[in-house]
Amino acid sequence: MKRSNTFLLTMLGFGFAFFYVPILSMIVYSFNASRLATVWGGFSTKWYGTLLSNAQVGKALTLSLEIAVISSTTATILGTMAGIALARFTTFRGRTLFSGLVTAPLIMPEVITGISSLIFFILLGQYLGWPAARGFTTVTLAHITFSMVFVTTIVQSRMLSADRAIEEAAMDLGAKPWQVLRDVTLPVISPAILSGWLLAFTISMDDVVITNFTTGPGTTTLPILIWSKVKLGVTPDINALATLIVLTVGLCVLAAGVGMNRAERRAERDRRLAYRANQ
Amino acid sequence: MTEPLVRIEGVSKSFGSFQAVKNVSLQIEKGEIFSLLGGSGCGKTTLLRMLAGFEAPTQGRIFIDGVDMAAVPPWERPVHMMFQSYALFPHMTVEKNIGYGLKHDAMSNAGRQARVREMLELVQLTPFATRKPHQISGGQRQRVALARALARQPKLLLLDEPLAALDKKLREHTQFELMSIQERTGVTFIVVTHDQEEAMTLSDRIAVMDQGVVRQVGRPGAVYEFPNSKFVANFLGSINAFDAKVTAIGEQISVDVPALGQTVIARAVAGVSVGQSLTMALRPEKITIHRAPVEGANVLAGGVKDLAYFGKDSLYRVALPSGALVSVHAVNAARASDDERLADWDDKVWLSFDPASVLLLTD
Numbered sequence: 001m002k003r004s005n006t007f008l009l010t011m012l013g014f015g016f017a018f019f020y021v022p023i024l025s026m027i028v029y030s031f032n033a034s035r036l037a038t039v040w041g042g043f044s045t046k047w048y049g050t051l052l053s054n055a056q057v058g059k060a061l062t063l064s065l066e067i068a069v070i071s072s073t074t075a076t077i078l079g080t081m082a083g084i085a086l087a088r089f090t091t092f093r094g095r096t097l098f099s100g101l102v103t104a105p106l107i108m109p110e111v112i113t114g115i116s117s118l119i120f121f122i123l124l125g126q127y128l129g130w131p132a133a134r135g136f137t138t139v140t141l142a143h144i145t146f147s148m149v150f151v152t153t154i155v156q157s158r159m160l161s162a163d164r165a166i167e168e169a170a171m172d173l174g175a176k177p178w179q180v181l182r183d184v185t186l187p188v189i190s191p192a193i194l195s196g197w198l199l200a201f202t203i204s205m206d207d208v209v210i211t212n213f214t215t216g217p218g219t220t221t222l223p224i225l226i227w228s229k230v231k232l233g234v235t236p237d238i239n240a241l242a243t244l245i246v247l248t249v250g251l252c253v254l255a256a257g258v259g260m261n262r263a264e265r266r267a268e269r270d271r272r273l274a275y276r277a278n279q
Numbered sequence: 280m281t282e283p284l285v286r287i288e289g290v291s292k293s294f295g296s297f298q299a300v301k302n303v304s305l306q307i308e309k310g311e312i313f314s315l316l317g318g319s320g321c322g323k324t325t326l327l328r329m330l331a332g333f334e335a336p337t338q339g340r341i342f343i344d345g346v347d348m349a350a351v352p353p354w355e356r357p358v359h360m361m362f363q364s365y366a367l368f369p370h371m372t373v374e375k376n377i378g379y380g381l382k383h384d385a386m387s388n389a390g391r392q393a394r395v396r397e398m399l400e401l402v403q404l405t406p407f408a409t410r411k412p413h414q415i416s417g418g419q420r421q422r423v424a425l426a427r428a429l430a431r432q433p434k435l436l437l438l439d440e441p442l443a444a445l446d447k448k449l450r451e452h453t454q455f456e457l458m459s460i461q462e463r464t465g466v467t468f469i470v471v472t473h474d475q476e477e478a479m480t481l482s483d484r485i486a487v488m489d490q491g492v493v494r495q496v497g498r499p500g501a502v503y504e505f506p507n508s509k510f511v512a513n514f515l516g517s518i519n520a521f522d523a524k525v526t527a528i529g530e531q532i533s534v535d536v537p538a539l540g541q542t543v544i545a546r547a548v549a550g551v552s553v554g555q556s557l558t559m560a561l562r563p564e565k566i567t568i569h570r571a572p573v574e575g576a577n578v579l580a581g582g583v584k585d586l587a588y589f590g591k592d593s594l595y596r597v598a599l600p601s602g603a604l605v606s607v608h609a610v611n612a613a614r615a616s617d618d619e620r621l622a623d624w625d626d627k628v629w630l631s632f633d634p635a636s637v638l639l640l641t642d
């Protein structure tokens with residue numbers, strides 16, 4: 001008993017270490033005074049200063065955020081529509097093909113998606129003259145294309161588990177189909193839509209491969225910037241940047257945890273209310 | 280003749296090759312509580328859904344208030360439905376749920392609020408107006424669903440197993456509540472149920488369904504006492520049924536019942552002929568049990584094989600010499616201790632019944 005406990009704890013320790021030691025060392029080295037990434041030269045925060053005064057990083061971050069917001073929002077709108085359609089119209093012609101087409105990109109290697117997007121944009125440029133060059137627009141379009149399927153999948157599974165009867169009830173009470181969508185369907189699946197948006201946003205924020213294929217000169221997103229800098233050797237300001245990203249992600253996870261905890265407590269209170277209403 | 284509120288004419292519904300509803304014709308009058316009674320999967324919900332407009336009949340027509348409903352979408356029908364699962368909007372409060380239908384009516388805000396308050400009072404949920412559906416109990420949810428369906432003053436209210444999710448005590452209480460609400464509002468109810476007692480208690484008329492077909496329509500008493508088939512007799516209450524053959528027709532009808540080893544006399548009915556094979560059926564409560572031999576026709580002798588004591592009544596299973604078992608339901612009218620009971624295990628008893636109680640079923 002005792003023995004297996006120790007064993008399990010050791011395993012757990014290794015597991016965590018495996019994941020977090022690299023991150024920790026990166027954080028520690030972001031406070032390195034030395035210019036050499038691998039030699040400790042004393043504590044310093046100067047790289048954060050360098051980072052903040054680096055216009056290139058600021059520009060890349062803004063660009064990434066812009067692309068992520070636009071692409072995830074568009075992908076959410078398109079993906080939600082596709083998800084609802086797939087869940088509701090179960091018998092339209094070509095449904096199997098359509099749902100296959102929707103889920104295929106989930107398992108398609110990113111390189112393939114990237115190359116095909118690139119070729120598509122080049123062809124479009126040749127025959128239509130648009131897009132003239134690759135850059136912001138093409139990256140955003142590519143991001144929409146491949147993050148949409150994630151939204152679709154999430155929304156579709158939420159729709160399938162939702163009670164069909166509440167939509168019928170609304171219709172029965174005089175709501176036309178678009179009113180049913182606005183008043184009932186969308187509010188009920190809104191948590192799924194939100195998580196779809198968050199997923200699309202994150203995917204867009206940290207995508208390197210597809211962006212690499214579809215971007216052009218002057219359009220450097222944050223992941224691309226980091227990637228190209230690291231190719232020239234890891235510098236401490238990259239460590240600082242990565243540390244800030246880790247910090248942001250950590251705060252988000254913490255906030256989500258607190259939010260979930262609160263929702264859990266609210267649900268508990270509701271259960272007690274319902275129970276007391278029974279008395 | 281005045282036009283009935285609902286006229287269903289030869290309606291059938293197929294899902295692929297499966298026929299869920301077969302050639303149903305019904306007329307439902309204004310102000311009635313009409314029950315659709317039948318076993319699981321017999322097409323009750325499908326019929327309701329066609330009335331509400333969620334399914335289109337494969338064949339036949341439905342008229343509500345004289346208007347052909349074929350081209351009328353669900354949101355324009357003067358019909359509201361109370362769903363089996365209640366289908367309350369989870370993200371809206373009780374009062375928003377109840378008021379939802381009113382949003383689609385041309386109505387002042389104040390009028391709307393007054394109507395919601397009125398409905399809350401009707402179902403006694405005023406203190407819970409601002410709760411969400413998951414914050415109230417099952418019985419209260421059922422009442423919200425009812426109030427929501429009634430708020431727009433439909434001509435017809437469809438209730439799909441309205442009481443199925445409630446426990447026994449609450450169900451009995453709610454039955455009477457439903458009836459009194461129906462009386463006060465005057466709305467016509469069509470209630471789907473598979474609980475025969477519920478159907479008998481609630482309804483003005485009952486339609487018994489079996490595998491998509493309506494087997495019999497009538498007042499509860501008529502359907503119970505004069506079932507037109509073995510299926511209906513068995514579905515409403517219980518019966519002792521035996522194969523029989525008509526031997527003579529006069530003032531009364533004589534049938535030979537091999538399982539009982541004797542001839543049984545029944546009241547004359549139309550549509551039988553000598554030599555015809557049919558089912559002779561007797562309801563257990565129509566049989567009297569005696570401790571001493573009795574004279575006359577329709578007397579059977581046997582021994583008590585089983586006895587179930589329910590308090591207000593008892594069920595006896597009497598074995599006849601031929602081996603047939605007859606169930607007898609007797610009210611325990613007199614107070615008796617265990618050893619002075621009407622009859623006990625292995626006691627010899629005599630059973631008698633009136634010719635008028637004998638059911639001759641040809642179907």
Ligand SMILES: Nc1ncnc2c1ncn2[C@@H]1O[C@H](COP(=O)(O)OP(=O)(O)OP(=O)(O)O)[C@@H](O)[C@H]1O
Pocket residue numbers: 294297299317318319320321322323324325326473
């Ligand atoms: N959309 C559908 N597609 C295929 N078959 C269906 C569909 N809806 C109902 N059925 C079938 O039609 C038959 C009747 O169903 P229905 O829901 O009307 O039964 P019910 O009488 O309401 O039963 P229950 O008492 O169990 O609710 C069932 O056999 C069911 O499987």
Ligand SMILES: [Mg+2]
Pocket residue numbers: 323324325363439
């Ligand atoms: Mg049903």
